[in-house]
Amino acid sequence: MYAQMVKSTGTGVKSLDEMEPEERAFQEKVDADIRIEARDWMPEGYRKTLIRQIGQHAHSEIVGQLPEGNWITRAPTLERKMILLAKVQDEAGHGLYLYSAAETLGVTRDEMTEMLLSGKMKYSSIFNYPTLTWADIGAVGWLVDGAAIMNQVPLQRTSYGPYSRAMIRICKEESFHQRQGYDIMMKMAKGSEAQKRMAQDALNRFWYPSLMMFGPSDANSVHSEQSMAWKIKINSNDELRRKFVDQTVPQAEYLGLTVPDDTLAWNEEKGGYDFAEPDWDEFFDVLKGAGPANHDRLEARKTAWDDGAWVRDGLTAHAEKKRTAKVAAE
């Protein structure tokens, strides 16, 4: 997902009996679905894990502007251009909500940005894939926002209040994004031969990367147990991936497109699809920085940050001058 491999700092999940009174009171609140707020006591591991998770999610929204921003100046109609601009603007807004949520845990947005740029914090592997044709913009909305929704809807009920409230705001907008993406795919899949080819090609390239968004399979997901006990992770990776496949395959069929998986088949017994796992070696490579887009994305963010330093400094200096002038006048 947008937060795919978040290390939990807990050392195995403790039972209530093993906890000190403070921690026990905290866990009982979480168990009873009472929201934890910034001023409440919380275990250090909970706080740190949340910073990583929310930070990674925020960075994903920010870096996620780039593959779609890549097509704003080339969008084929004025209406498509405006829809895409509004979507990318929404993603920047999501970044803002999430950074604000993370800031309640005692880390600043600038600190998190520095960690992103130095490689200490990650963003979702999906944004390291390039958008090559206009159909990719459809595929991103349909599949990437679709996968994001799958993960974020349950997170609306996460235990940390500011995070949960950010998720509620974000989810409303994500469903628009997915519909708009699907609408592009529809136009392409029902369009000319060239457009159909673009649509199929986009699905071919984005299918497995979208499945990777949910993170490694449960067997290899070492940190899930503690996060689930803290309710900052609600469903397992495999569970969400299955739900996503079950939802998406009929949508692809409706478009007349072929999911690039020969093993894909409806399994009557389990009431869901059997499907192939993505190439996890590729996932770990991409997460580590393989692929041209990975380098481009980070360079773009670094350039934006470095070139913008004089602007941030200038505006801060001006605000400071105005403040001193006001104090002097009083």
Place this chain on the structure above:
Amino acid sequence: MADALFESLLRLGDNALILGHRVSEWCGHAPVLEEDIALANTALDLLGQTNLWLEYAGEVEGKGRSADDLAFLRDAWDFRNVLLVELPNGDFGQTILRQYLYDQFNLMNLEALKGSTDTRVSEIAEKAAKEAAYHVERSRGTVVGLGDGTEESHRRMQDALNILYPYALELFITDEVDAEMAKAGIIPDPKSLEDTYLAAVGATISEATLELPQAHFGHRGSGRDGRMHTEHLGHILTQMQWLQRAYPGQSW
């Protein structure tokens, strides 16, 4: 009359389209997240205005061309925007100063257009003026903040002003089309806005502790009549129109 109105609507629409394109290039690359959001918002408003002006232009022309046809299927010589909006973004200071120089004019022009004898024009102006008022407040504030910020930001803003100010003056290079529209009470003669514009810009620039350069728009011919453009316009169109040109007649 219809010809002059068509021309004038292209001038309005093309300014918004080309500036909207330039501003949208910032998406994901701004100095701070709030600016990413604000610039996207500005670009969005400009593209919305483009749509309204060009749609009406197509109707006035009467050849069945839609706003998209006009945006995506004309070549450089048929564009009627001023050169200011085609210029590359430069650094953020240059982008925001160009934005201010345009916003200030756009707002005054739209305020005047609200009183147009052409109801369609006045309706579009009514809506667009609200957006422009917000844009000018923002771009003006940022120009002042950066002009009167650090030594570096001051220097960069002065450099931007020296480059851009002559181009702003093109907004007041007028011709018979303007005269005809003004006479009919449809669109004011830009010259009638010049003094208030220069006063407003002058006030902003001095609040920003910058100095207005001695300048005039020295080119013969203007983007407004299509006799002059920068080389940049062709590259903008190459990008903007590529899909429509490569796959003609498709629905997207």
